[in-house]
Amino acid sequence: MSRFLVRRIFGALIVMFAVATLVFIMLRLVPGDPIAAMLYDAGDPDAVDEIRTKLGLDRPMYVQYGKWLWNAVQGDFGRSIYGSRVEVSRLLMEALPRTLSLASLSFIIAMVIAVPAGLIAATRRNSRADYAVTFVAFLGLSMPDFWLAILLIIAFAANLHWLPAIGYVPLAKGFWPWLSHLILPALAVGTAFSAIVARMIRSSMLEVLNTEYMRVARSKGLSERTLIMTHALPNALIPVVTVIGIAFALLMSGTVVVENVFAIKGLGRLLIQGILNRDYPVVQGTILVVSAIFVFSNLLVDVLYSIIDPRIRLQS
Amino acid sequence: MEKLLQIKDLIVEFKTPGGLVQAVNGISYSVSGGDIVAIVGESGSGKSVSALTILGLVQTPPGRIVGGEILFDGTDLLSLDDQAIRDMRGQDIAMVFQEPMSALNPVLSIRRQLTEGMKLHLGLDKKQANARAVELLSMVGISDPVERLNQYPHQLSGGMRQRVMIAMALSCKPKLIIADEPTTALDVTIQAQVLSLMQDLCKKMNVALVLITHNLGIVARYAEWVNVMYAGRIVESGSARNLYANPSHPYTVGLLNSVPRLDQERGKPLEPIPGNPPDLSALGDGCAFAPRCRFATEKCHIEIPVLAVVDDEHRSACWEIEALQRENAA
Numbered sequence: 032m033s034r035f036l037v038r039r040i041f042g043a044l045i046v047m048f049a050v051a052t053l054v055f056i057m058l059r060l061v062p063g064d065p066i067a068a069m070l071y072d073a074g075d076p077d078a079v080d081e082i083r084t085k086l087g088l089d090r091p092m093y094v095q096y097g098k099w100l101w102n103a104v105q106g107d108f109g110r111s112i113y114g115s116r117v118e119v120s121r122l123l124m125e126a127l128p129r130t131l132s133l134a135s136l137s138f139i140i141a142m143v144i145a146v147p148a149g150l151i152a153a154t155r156r157n158s159r160a161d162y163a164v165t166f167v168a169f170l171g172l173s174m175p176d177f178w179l180a181i182l183l184i185i186a187f188a189a190n191l192h193w194l195p196a197i198g199y200v201p202l203a204k205g206f207w208p209w210l211s212h213l214i215l216p217a218l219a220v221g222t223a224f225s226a227i228v229a230r231m232i233r234s235s236m237l238e239v240l241n242t243e244y245m246r247v248a249r250s251k252g253l254s255e256r257t258l259i260m261t262h263a264l265p266n267a268l269i270p271v272v273t274v275i276g277i278a279f280a281l282l283m284s285g286t287v288v289v290e291n292v293f294a295i296k297g298l299g300r301l302l303i304q305g306i307l308n309r310d311y312p313v314v315q316g317t318i319l320v321v322s323a324i325f326v327f328s329n330l331l332v333d334v335l336y337s338i339i340d341p342r343i344r345l346q347s
Numbered sequence: 348m349e350k351l352l353q354i355k356d357l358i359v360e361f362k363t364p365g366g367l368v369q370a371v372n373g374i375s376y377s378v379s380g381g382d383i384v385a386i387v388g389e390s391g392s393g394k395s396v397s398a399l400t401i402l403g404l405v406q407t408p409p410g411r412i413v414g415g416e417i418l419f420d421g422t423d424l425l426s427l428d429d430q431a432i433r434d435m436r437g438q439d440i441a442m443v444f445q446e447p448m449s450a451l452n453p454v455l456s457i458r459r460q461l462t463e464g465m466k467l468h469l470g471l472d473k474k475q476a477n478a479r480a481v482e483l484l485s486m487v488g489i490s491d492p493v494e495r496l497n498q499y500p501h502q503l504s505g506g507m508r509q510r511v512m513i514a515m516a517l518s519c520k521p522k523l524i525i526a527d528e529p530t531t532a533l534d535v536t537i538q539a540q541v542l543s544l545m546q547d548l549c550k551k552m553n554v555a556l557v558l559i560t561h562n563l564g565i566v567a568r569y570a571e572w573v574n575v576m577y578a579g580r581i582v583e584s585g586s587a588r589n590l591y592a593n594p595s596h597p598y599t600v601g602l603l604n605s606v607p608r609l610d611q612e613r614g615k616p617l618e619p620i621p622g623n624p625p626d627l628s629a630l631g632d633g634c635a636f637a638p639r640c641r642f643a644t645e646k647c648h649i650e651i652p653v654l655a656v657v658d659d660e661h662r663s664a665c666w667e668i669e670a671l672q673r674e675n676a677a
């Protein structure tokens with residue numbers, strides 16, 4: 032098990048190194064000049080050159096790359112080259128908790144809805160409950176999250192005044208202020224996600240319920256509850272876990288639109304602004320963090336797998 | 348003698364895209380306590396469905412029990428509610444299934460799968476159930492039973508898994524075990540071992556056994572009573588000895604001629620039964636075997652034959668039984 036983990040972590044580091052390198056190169060291949068983006072009027076070549084030298088962008092690319100990588104390994108992602116020249120790590124430390132909070136809460140909401148819904152749909156196949164779950168799931172899937180977000184704001188913030196419409200309050204300032212600002216965006220993001228997971232659990236569960244070992248378990252006289260929860264569910268979750276892992280990583284980087292609707296300055300917003308400003312260090316730093324999250328989620332999925340499935344756990 | 352299991356005029360239908368199919372078409376048989384009864388037939392003959400019906404394990408829909416009675420110790424199992432039939436399962440009647448590779452849950456340990464029934468039905472605590480599990484595993488011939496308990500199905504061979512299944516079936520001291528093709532998926536050498544084991548244990552513990560198989564040859568050594576099924580009906584029924592000595596249905600004769608036997612001269616070609624198994628959704632009026640039968644006469648295509656006495660403890664459903672017996676004698 033520990034050898035398995037060491038191997039996986041080593042692999043993860045290689046993936047992150049590759050991502051960092053690719054992003055560094057691709058950013059510089061993209062047309063557009065950070066200094067042109069910075070200066071309102073880039074007409075003065077002397078001023079442009081001066082800034083370029085100051086930022087170190089006049090040096091050869093491999094020197095820039097080496098320096099950046101060396102610093103990044105030590106935890107220094109440089110400073111934003113746009114505007115006030117804030118440290119990238121500070122920007123990240125501000126954005127990360129927001130996105131992490133939003134993604135986690137969305138994830139929890141999605142699971143709380145999806146697991147029971149999927150189970151009910153599968154065990155009462157072709158019943159009204161099943162059709163209802165399927166209908167709501169398709170509704171959730173086909174509704175764009177930003178549109179749902181706006182509907183939620185209109186209903187719960189503008190009309191009912193139950194919850195704040197926009198913004199983010201750190202957890203340090205109290206649990207309820209933090210939570211109340213997150214409920215609506217998390218609902219907007221979590222709904223579509225729960226629809227996907229519920230559908231997956233349903234189909235995976237249906238497959239398991241038809242297996243020979245379920246018939247054997249039933250022939251032993253076990254209660255319906257034991258059959259579903261201990262015999263069927265763990266097997267049904269094996270394929271679902273993969274999707275959940277990927278989806279969680281996507282949640283971490285892919286809530287840009289909803290972050291914008293609710294004016295939450297998370298990772299997604301940071302990344303988009305960085306790209307628009309050709310703010311190389313910000314984009315590089317953010318993507319590195321996002322890729323770390325992806326790699327880590329996948330690692331977590333593998334560990335989860337081995338917990339659920341003895342065939343994987345006992346292989347090594 | 349009081350019968351342990353009595354099935355009377357059981358009819359089971361299935362709704363399929365091709366129409367209504369009568370999988371079991373009015374079969375009756377009985378099993379006495381401690382006896383081994385074989386149900387023999389090709390796939391699609393209704394032998395598995397009739398067995399699954401006993402424990403209410405046929406999915407409804409698409410299945411539907413149209414008529415008949417299944418009496419176990421005098422209680423009609425078909426009239427029991429869900430909870431009552433669940434209490435029967437595993438405790439009074441246990442099952443052994445065909446595919447040992449897929450019959451055990453891959454994510455649960457052998458311990459868990461072997462002890463859960465005992466905890467439920469016998470009310471044993473963890474320690475007692477563990478002790479009995481070890482005992483059962485050594486009884487079915489598994490070495491290192493203590494270690495095996497902590498293993499998972501994928502760590503056991505097919506033969507061992509089937510032994511675990513047998514241990515599971517015996518665990519709650521049932522009165523009847525239904526074994527649905529218990530050895531079909533195993534190697535030939537293992538088949539005999541597993542069957543002998545089942546026979547031994549059932550005799551030792553006075554458990555009746557319904558052995559479902561497509562291999563009439565296997566049955567000879569183990570069963571006391573044989574029911575041959577074709578297209579949802581029992582076509583021949585009798586004590587194993589009489590049925591082998593004097594097979595009295597053309598289908599039974601066909602089954603016997605189509606498998607190699609040790610008591611026949613070597614090199615004798617096997618005779619397959621001509622034609623295909625019948626389409627159950629399009630059965631005609633007459634005997635379902637008539638289209639494949641060389642003795643078939645006009646009557647066979649018009650009227651369904653009924654089970655008639657052949658000799659002591661032996662009945663057959665065939666209109667041309669005399670023609671068949673003349674040939675047997677020759």
